[in-house]
Amino acid sequence: MxxxxxxxxxxxxxxxxxxxxxxxxxxxxxxxxxxxPAVPGPSSADAGFARDMAVHHQQAVELSLIVRDRTDNEDVRRLAYDIVNTQANQRGMLLGRLAAWGLPKSPQDAPMAWMGHHDMHHQQHEGALMPGMATSSQIEALRRAKGTAAEVLYLKLLTEHHRAGVRMARSGSILAKDPLVKELAASMRTGQQAEVELIERLLERRGS
CATH class of the missing domain: 1.20.5 (Single alpha-helices involved in coiled-coils or other helix-helix interfaces)
Structure with missing residues (x-):
């Protein structure tokens, strides 16, 4: 050959x-x-939850930073410090997820539209975009308050804020498809529910 x-x-x-x-x-x-996993669409539950909870968290951080300078009580300051750290970190994770998907970080739809038929009816006013969020007047009142008065107002505002956050996180853990978002939502639900119980005890000590 x-x-x-x-x-x-x-x-x-x-x-x-x-x-x-x-x-x-x-x-x-x-x-x-x-x-x-497919990249969620801009109007998906994953994207909607990430955007809405990021906004919701931002206000909790704001309230906590305000009260930190309005009281010397160690229990309240410790709670505020924990919320600032936890929710700022979670907010960063949600915004990071949106960036990874190449989706806008600012809301594209009405707040909570991603939840479909939900039980969180809310009339927006004075900057309170979603259930549980404080109005601009309430935030200003917190800025003016001092000592026990500031503590009680903060704890009451935070109670409503967290209760609404728990309901939103529950929906996020059910409706979201992305594993990281589902896990994060479930963690938020558990953590904020535990904080609500702590807040109630702090309010009881103050006769409120």
Missing amino acids: STGICWARWLAAACAVVVLALGGALVMLSIALSKA
């Missing part, structure tokens, strides 16, 4: 191996892509 014929057969065999390898790689890539 001539050298030319042997070389041609070797080349043909090598090409066949390459083609098979490329075909196998494409099949594996196709399988991997089919199993990869």
Whole structure:
């Protein structure tokens, strides 16, 4: 057998191996892509929850920063410090998820539209965009209050804020598809419910 014929057969065999390898790689890539979680749409529950809870969290952080400078009570200041750290971190995770999806961070739809038929009816007024959120007048009153008066007002505002947050987080844990968002929503629900119980005890100590 001539050298030319042997070389041609070797080349043909090598090409066949390459083609098979490329075909196998494409099949594996196709399988991997089919199993990869789809990027949520801009009006999905995942995106809506991420945007709305980021806004909700931002106000809780704001209230906590205000009361930190209005009282010397260690229990209230410790609670405020925990909320600032926890909710600022969670807010960063939600906004980071939106960035990873390439979706706008600012709300595109009406607040809580992602929940569909929900029981959180709310009439927006004075900057209170969602249930549980304090109005601009209430925030200003907190800025003016001092000592026990500031503590009681903060704790009352935070109670309503957290209760609404728990309901929203519950819906997020059910409706969201992204595993990280579902897990984060479930964690928020548990954490904020525990804080509501703590807040109620702090209010009882103050006769409120």
